Every structure is written in C-alpha cells, then in structure tokens.
Amino acid sequence: MRTPLQYQVQDPLPGVVYAPPGDLRRYLDAGLLTRETMPEALRASFAAHGPRIALASAEGELTYEQLDETTDRLAGAWLELGLRPLDRVVFQIGNCPELVLGFIACLKAGLIPVCTLAAHREQEIGYLGVHSAARMHFVQGDDPKFNDVAFAEQMRGEIPSMKWTVQARGARLGTALHLREQLETMPLARARELLGQVHIDPFQVAVFQLSGGTTGVPKIIPRFHNEYIYNMRAVGQFLGYGPDDCLFMPMPMMHNLNMGCCFGPFLLSGGTVAVSTAMTADALGQVFRQYRPTWTAIAGPILEKLKPAIQSGLLPLDRLRGVISANNAPALRALLKAPVHHIFGMTEGVIMLTREDDPQVVQDTMVGHPVSGMDQVKLFQIGTEEEITEEGVIGECAFAGPYTIHGYYDAADRNAQTFTSHGFYRSGDLMLFRDIGGVRYWQFCGRTKDVVDRAGEKVNCEEVELLVSRHPAVTSAGVVGMPDKVYGERICAFITLADQHAAPTVAALGIFLQEQGLARFKWPERIEVLAELPLTKSGKLSKPLLKQLITDKLAAEAAGH
Template identity: 65%
Template sequence: MSTVITSKPIGVREPIEGVVYPPAASLARYVEAGALTHETLADGLRLSFTQHAHRIALCGPGGTISYGELDELSDRFAAALLQSGLAPLDRVIFQLSNSNELVIGLVACLKAGLIPVATLAAHREHEIGYLAGLSEARMHFVQGDDPKFDDVEFAQRMQKEVPTLALIVQARGEARGNALGMRTLIDNMPLAQARDTLAGLELDPYQVAVFQLSGGTTGVPKIIPRFNNEYLYNMRSVAQFNGYRSDDVLFMPLPMMHNLNMGCCFGPFLLTGGAVTVAPDLQPQSLVDLFQRYRPTWGAIGGPVLEKLRPAIEAGQMPVKQLRGTISASGAPKLRSILGSPAFHIFGMTEGVIMMTRDDQPQEVRDGMVGRPVSPLDEVKLFQIGTEEEILEEGVEGECAFAGPYTIHGYYKAPERNKETFTSGGFYRSGDLMLFRDIDGQRYYKFCGRTKDVVDRGGEKINAEEVETVVGRHPAVAMTSVVGMPDPVFGERVCAFMVIKAGAVAPTVKELGVFLSKEGVAKFKWPERIEVVSEFPLTKTGKLSKPLLKQAITEILAAERAVSASNTTQARSSS
C-alpha cells in the first residue's frame, strides 16, 4: 500500500494481519501538509532525550531519572529484550502500576520495534486472557512487587492459557518462578552493545507503535492500533496547543498506559523536555507529598483525584498557585475556583481526535464547551443519530464523527465492528453527542452526552454489555441491565438492575464482587449498587429502556438524599 511522492516511500512496509492501515492517499495528504513525518515515535523521543540529557525526566517516590539516564536504560533494556528472543512487531502485554520501570519499558519497546499492549494493572483473567490471545502477545511485563496481587503467579497462569506468551519479565523485586528480572537484563547488557544492536534495526514510521484499548460498548475492550508517526504528531500537537515547556513539571497520577496520559500528558512532556512526576498510588498523602516536593506547573485532575486533594488544598498545604494549567473532562470553572489557577476542558478518545480549551478562547467556551481540535487537519462532522444526514446548523445536537491524521481507520481484528463504526466516507463514529457554535470566526464544540452504552467511572470507560454478560452468569440472576448512576465524585458509578430467578436470593454487592473476582473481572468494573426489579421498563417498540432505568436510579438516589437531609435537620432540631 505504498505510494511515493517524495524521496521516501509513504505507507507501511510489512502490514500486520488484522491491522487497518490508513489509505495511501490520506497519508500522502498529511505528509504533504507537514503533519506526518518519516520519524518513528522512538526517533522523536531520542531527539528530545539528546537535547535535554541533563534535565529531569522522571521524578517521584521511585527516584529521579534524567533524560540521559532514561535514554541509556531504555537502550539497554530494548537490546536485552531482543537478545532474549523477541523480535520487532512482537506484542508485549504491559500490566504495571505507574512507575519509572513502566516508562523505561515503554520507551524500550518503542526502540526495539516491539508493540506494547496497554492493559491496566487492575485487569485480570477476563481481560488479559482475551487481549493476550487476540494480540498473540509474546511477553507479559508485570510489576512484581504488588503487595495485594501476585502478578508473577498470575502471569504464569496466563502462559498456560495463551500459548504465545513465551516470556515473563518482572519490573521490580527479586525475580520469581520463570520470570526474568528487568534490572538483571539491563545490568547484563553493555551500553555499547545495546546501541550497536539497535542501530541495526530499521523501524517503520507507518507501522504500529502501541496497541491501545477502547472502552467500547460490546464485549471486552477493543484493540486500537496507534501508528508511530501519527502518535508522534498527536503528542506534538497537544504539546504545541498547550504550550508545554522544558521547565514545566507534570502532575498526572492516573494510569500511564491510558491514552489520555500517554497521548496528552507524559508523552508530550517527554517530547518537550519537561519533568514527569510518577505517582505509584492514589493515596491522598502520597499525592500531596508529590505536589509539595515537585511543585507541578501542569496537572490533569479529575473528580476522584480532586476530592482526595481538596482537604489539603483548602488547608493551604498544596502549592497550586504556580500551576499554568490543569486539564479535566468537565468542571473547569469549579477547578479554577478551587485551585485559583487556569483550568481547561479536554475531550478526546483513544481512537483519535483531541479537543481542548485554552486561555485565548472566549469565556463561554472555556466554561461550558470542549473547545476545538488540537490539529487544524482534524475534521468533525455531526450527523442525525444513526444516519449520515449531516447537521449544518449551529446549536443543533448530533452524533459526532471524526477524521484526521491521528484518527484510526479500524479496530484490530474487528471487521464486523468496523463496518458499524465508520461512515461511508471513512469518518469514525464515536458515539458521542455534540453541537457547535461559530464565535468570532472560529468553530467550537460542546459535549452533550453519549449514544453508546458506556459507564464513565472517573474516566474509566466501562462496557455495560461486558459487565452484564458476566453478571448474568451468577446463578441467582435471571436478567440484568447495567447503567451508570450519578455520583458527585466519579461522575458515574455502576448500578446493576436485576430480575432474580424464582426461589433465588439476590446477591449483595459484596457477594457479587466475590463472584466477579472469581470470574476474573477487574474490580473497577464491579457494580457498586444492585436494584432488584420484577421486570425491566420497555420502550414503545418493546425493547429494554436504559434511559428509564437511569431515570429510576437517579430518582431513587435523589429521594435517599432528601430523606438523609431531613433526618439530619430533625437531629439538629432535637439537639
């Protein structure tokens, strides 16, 4: 699928089966526009590492690493992985909490041409087994010292289920079982030998760099191929849009394998020479300590993290005045009032387009909209829901679809899903609802909700159907329907409505959690409330109505709050 319009070929050299690559004509257009270059993501990182060799790259409880040290460590680890039997394009399951080792491992894979599969430390058999099998992963990269979960033993069990998993590499702690120790691999690989090995690789800028994951709406997460030069462009565009600088310090404590963190936060920071604070956990004191010691200038602070930090902020223990910007999916005005510093909205998806607000936009945009795309080459269309009838009027809500230099053209090994997800013109249907307004010659967008059946729990997109499928296996459950219930901290939490089998007793939330743990479902997906009903509400066409279920749980919660408030008032009166 290569086309040549310059001295270098445009298009992937060795396609991976199951990956949908961008059309050659689109690539040529983006190359001509200067968006896509003939650089890999590793090339972009190496350039930054050389320019900022003496600056701090990573800092936190796990220690401080300079850009020069990050370059050397990742070179040695990359060569050691190749020496251990891996080859470029082999897939690597990443299952670690935030750590310096995670970043070293990620950069090493990019340099070696290995493809990280961006799973989460919280994932279990249900997700890891599927994703490792689908991607035909060759290596499982685990943390090794998690006090609450023996991930080495877990990886050994996964090896028995997924035949392609040849290697287990343990990031920290003394290597156990058949796992190889990351530190030992690095120590046994001389730097000169490592760089000779890597110099012999010819990596493809049009090839997959990372397999990211989608929350999606059906089954377990779908795999999203992100390509070297487009992911590099994505990161550079965000850095330019926000004005990241080499003297900036980042605070983004959520999972580093998330696209939000990788594509919009620590990835762009590593390309601009800024310091990235690495938060190994979300304990309030850990976050406060990190903030106090490193005084971040940029932050990504969602509802759950804000609530953890609020007591320290209100007590004056958090140095927040130096923040040049904080990004959040919603609630920027609230963040500004709490922090006393600039706060901006972000809208985006792992599949591609990123929109943001910033200081040079009108106040009404910064307060209540998601701004505009970070790339002038991003294309946005609004359609009547379920059709390709485009909405051209301002202020009219529609289903949005996107195209651009860093928006995907298909999920990995999902041809049927791809038929449903893309328009006839190749635009990606996100399942989100938006409207636009033209203000002072610039188009801005407002997020209005979702058409997809997804629960957004503090930024984690949870497939309702996935949870329903597993909950439906519980011996007491005849039918179940999962919806998001409103929550002041997480935005939404998971609520499971259930019809119980005759003669059976409904499980409690705790009992259901035990069941889901045995089924290997990540804990953040477990329902946090159960509502037993005799039947589900139906639409006029006889289909289950999730909007009515969401309305029902919203009303139940409101009634409970009213009773609680009344009881509190009565208690105060009686005292």
C-alpha cells in the same frame, strides 16, 4: 538512483487497517506527519535535553541522558532474550518509572506495547493476550494487593503465544525475569549494536491502545509511529508545554489520555514527568510538595483525597499554570487558582481542548476545538449519515484526520458498524457546535454508547451484564451509570431473580465476578431488583428508563436523609 518516497507501510500486519496512501500524502505534504519513528523523535529530545530531569519520583530521578541509556540497555536485553520487532508485549503495570522505561524500550526495539490496565484480570488479559498474539507479559511485581507475577504465570499457560514474564519492581518472584537483572547484564555497547540492526517503518504500528468498548471486551486500537508523534506534538504545542514545565498526572499512564496528551508530549518537549507509585493522599501530596508541578490532571476520586490539603494551603500550587479536566472548569479554577483546560478526546483519534484566551463561556461549558487544523468533525442524526449543519443542534459526532484511526485491529464486523461510508469514525458521543468570533467551538452533550464513565474509566455495560447474568440467582440484568459527586458515575445493576432465589448482595456479587475474572473497577456498586426489566417499544432493554429510575431513587433517598 534515489528511491521514490513511500506513502504507505512496507510490510503491513494482518488485521491492521492502515490509512489510505492518498491521505498520508496530504498530511505529509502539509508538514503535519513526518517520516520519523517514535524512537527517533524521542532520541532527538533526549539528546537536546540531556542533563535535564526527565523522570522524577520519591525513589529518585533520571536525566534525559540516563533515560536514553537505560532504555537502550533494556531494549537490547529484550532483543537478546529472543523478542523480535513487531512482537507484542502486554503491559499490566501501575504508574511507576519502570513503566516508562519499558514503554520506551519497546518502541526502540520495534516491539508493540499492548496497553492494558493493572486492574484487568482473566477476562480482559486472556482475551487481549490471545487476540494480539502477545509474547511477553510485563507486570509490576510489588503490588501489595495482588500477586501479578503469579497471575502472569497463570495466564502464560492460557495464552499460547506467551513465552516470557518480566517483573518490573520488588523482590524477584516465581520464574519471572526481573527488569533490574536484565539491565545489569546488558552492556550499553552491546545494546546499541543490537538496536542498530532494528529497522522501524514510520507508517507501522507503534502501540496497541484499548477502547473503552461498546460491545464485549475492549477493542485494540492501532496507533502508528508518525501519527502518534504528531498527536503528541500537536497537544504539546496547543497547550504550550516546555522544558521548564513539570507534569504530575496521577491517572493511569497506559491510558491514551496520559500517554498521548501528557507524559508523551512532555518527554518530547524536555519537561519533567513526576510519578507517584502510590495513590494515597500522603504520596500524592509529597509529589506536589517536592516537585511543585506546573501541569496536572486530577480526576474526581484523586481530587477528593487532595482537597483537604488544598483547602488548608498545605499543597503548594503556586507554580501550577495548567489543569486538564473533562469538565467542571469553574469549580476547579476556584479551588486550584489556575487555568483549567477542558479536554475531549478518544483513543481512536481526535483531541479537543480549550485555551486561556477562549471566550469565558467556552472555557466554562465547552470543550474548545480540535488541536489540528486538518481534523474534520461532522455531526449526524443518530444512527444515520444525515449531516447536521445548524448551529446549536445536538447530533452524533464523527471524526477524520491525521491521527484518527481507520479501523480497529482484526475487527472487520465492528469496523463496518463504526465507520461511515466516507471513512469517518463514528464516536457514539453527542455534541453541538457554536460559531463564536469566527471560531467553531464544540460542546459535549452526552453519549449514545452503552458505557459507564467511572472516574474516567469507560466500563462497557454489555460486558458486565453478560457476567452478572451468569449468577445462579439472576435471570436478566441491565447495567447503567448512576450519578455520583466524586466518580461522576458509579455502576448500578438492575436484575430480575430466578424462582426461589434471593438477590445477591453487592459483596457477594463482587466475589462471583472476581471468580469470573472481571476487573474490580467494573463490579456493580449497587443492585436493584425488578420484577421485569423495562423494554422499549421495539422490545429492547430501555436504558434511559433504568437511568431515570436510579436517579430518582437516589434523589429521594438524599431528600429523605
């Protein structure tokens, strides 16, 4: 007898909010979602593109066939170690080929990667490890500036569920297991025998991604097997990725932007993913010279490193046919002599992009339209569910669709605040729309969220304020973004002082925040002392006024200089 088709997960995980079965049925019936799992989709691509180069770096290359076999062996080694499907693995590792090996191995073994950043420290890793009940910590091992193996061993003592540390690269340190040794001792036949016993549900969680956070530390975002596949394929089809393309995306590979819109879609389309393990101008330039990428995404600080080589003609850009950027298309187009696609998106779901055939005003100033025909976008008056339907009016955007989440992991209170009564994800971003030639295009207009966007890293202001306020010299703190030509925004802390205390220097405050376990990229880069912090009429801290104060001060300093 044929088993009836299912439209929901069979064994739901506590704390995970799954899409309603009715929504899943609509997306499946429309052919958007499939009943594939992430490893099934990847294996199909690996088989179709076997001899092509999948991963390339200064350290060597891997074909799709080699990538498939290597990740089978690593997945088998982790299962033989004692990990079981749906166990969580904290990834704290910079860009390198081993990151991709570990990520794919997790998917094949049914393990759930927890996508942290290499720069995270006790504050973030401790919380996320405990919150996700992680069992393994996967670290880089050869970071010259930070002993992440020793750090992982320390955190293993603070996270009750954590049992293993695996080191990806470098000489073996401490008591960590080493990826190289795990591969050497796992025969391919044995690995595939173990993997043959793994059952993965296409409606189940594939990855725990992270939010930028509007309150406290980052929240965990569950992304599911079939919807994450659809996210990746939709982006790849929208931009036209193909087997002859080469991607160089030097931003963090554990970010959803890179995973969901760049290297993930590339591995599903048979292209080559070029990886640089170092962020120096020489290392980045070498990738361009050796692999001549056709697609790239370059944030402000990385662009500044490469600009001298670009302007002098030493960086070969002749094959470049697409650049992905959040903004600034006209300047990038002039510099790189290539089409620039503005992108708007969030780890929680919807992705918007511009196309080469969009009207010029759209390519230059807007973020295009969603990649899925079933993405839904609404504008509301800020803080309400009063919908805005007029063209050109700014409102807070909210989203629903086949790859937009229905709730953060184990965060009922936050979910109650974040989703509308109709289940739309309230983004905290401000947008407007214009209908041009029968197409609705969207324009990003700012944020209602209390975050600083520092070169693409979303820094939660409340989290930084809380820790800055613990400094013995500080009685209160207000953190805002200050404009910066390279990073977009940098972090400024306004503080009031305790009696008989002098203000800490930026360096001294950094040392204090390091002791508090806060990632370095979140440390304030400027301190301003006020007698009292400005308040709104309702008695809340006035962030707009603080932003205006620092903007005006920077402008005055620039004029004086």
